[in-house]
Amino acid sequence: MHNREQISHDEYQKTADWLMCKTKHRPQVAIVCGSGLGMLADTLKCQDSFAYSDIPGFPQSTVQGHAGRLVFGDLKGKSCVCMQGRFHMYEGHSLIKTTFPIRVFKLMGVETLIVTNAAGSLADGLKPGDIMLIKDHINVPGLVGLNPLCGPNDDKFGPRFPAMSGCYDKGLRCLAMELAKQLDITGLVQEGVYAMVGGPNFETIAEARLLHRLGVDAVGMSTAPEVLVATHCGLRVFGLSLITNKVVKSYEDTESVNHEGVLEVGRLRSQTVQQLVTELIGRMEINNNDNTNNVA
Numbered sequence: 001m002h003n004r005e006q007i008s009h010d011e012y013q014k015t016a017d018w019l020m021c022k023t024k025h026r027p028q029v030a031i032v033c034g035s036g037l038g039m040l041a042d043t044l045k046c047q048d049s050f051a052y053s054d055i056p057g058f059p060q061s062t063v064q065g066h067a068g069r070l071v072f073g074d075l076k077g078k079s080c081v082c083m084q085g086r087f088h089m090y091e092g093h094s095l096i097k098t099t100f101p102i103r104v105f106k107l108m109g110v111e112t113l114i115v116t117n118a119a120g121s122l123a124d125g126l127k128p129g130d131i132m133l134i135k136d137h138i139n140v141p142g143l144v145g146l147n148p149l150c151g152p153n154d155d156k157f158g159p160r161f162p163a164m165s166g167c168y169d170k171g172l173r174c175l176a177m178e179l180a181k182q183l184d185i186t187g188l189v190q191e192g193v194y195a196m197v198g199g200p201n202f203e204t205i206a207e208a209r210l211l212h213r214l215g216v217d218a219v220g221m222s223t224a225p226e227v228l229v230a231t232h233c234g235l236r237v238f239g240l241s242l243i244t245n246k247v248v249k250s251y252e253d254t255e256s257v258n259h260e261g262v263l264e265v266g267r268l269r270s271q272t273v274q275q276l277v278t279e280l281i282g283r284m285e286i287n288n289n290d291n292t293n294n295v296a
């Protein structure tokens, strides 16, 4: 399957230039806030914010719980940009549109991407409220050709056949674990494998069992496309899932998941996730090469 829609380098550059005219911030770190986790953006200092609807070229977010704003500001001495609300495949956006902001961030000089999401757990040891540091992913839509990197390759961003082993930076995962110890939340934090499914429906029991057998620890409806595009253009990536529910794997189980429940757990744990991400940003080392306007 091919993405018919293509976005030229010039179009990404136009959006990056528009933003760089409107704000003095030159972000080093970009953060994609998942369902119920958007409050992190409110903690940025010296904010400049833009509704997605005002940014040339940006898609519009349509999901309840996703505000639809880009917020620039400083956090722990680092210049950051937060996506308060992300784009999903199930909203009907093409994958190239859902990942549009990532390449714009690259052109603005971002070097590290932090992705957060809400996810259901398949692993017995992961409970609602736990935080899973993403060690690797299975991109289920990608396995059948739904991949934002399909179509002509733009060599200015990255290679035709990018490696994805190691796409979740090990150093940042180790640092996050160390910070979890300092914050006294080690009981809540573990590493695991995330699977992206297309959604918008939650999994059938047979699908949940399939994913579990494939070694998946948590499942959600986002993240993989952004990580592919970020890795392709050389960004360092850190990802975490907030576990909001157990995925039903048994025909005996009478509970079922719903979006409100997912948002509720997001709100309850948002402070903790926020703390961990904030500390991580404070402690991460940034390679200060200015790559604004000079991708490859």
Ligand code: HPA
Pocket: 118, 119, 120, 121, 202, 203, 219, 220, 221, 244, 245, 246, 247, 257, 262
């Ligand atoms: N499945 C898929 N996506 C999700 C889930 C789930 O159980 N919970 C939160 N996002």
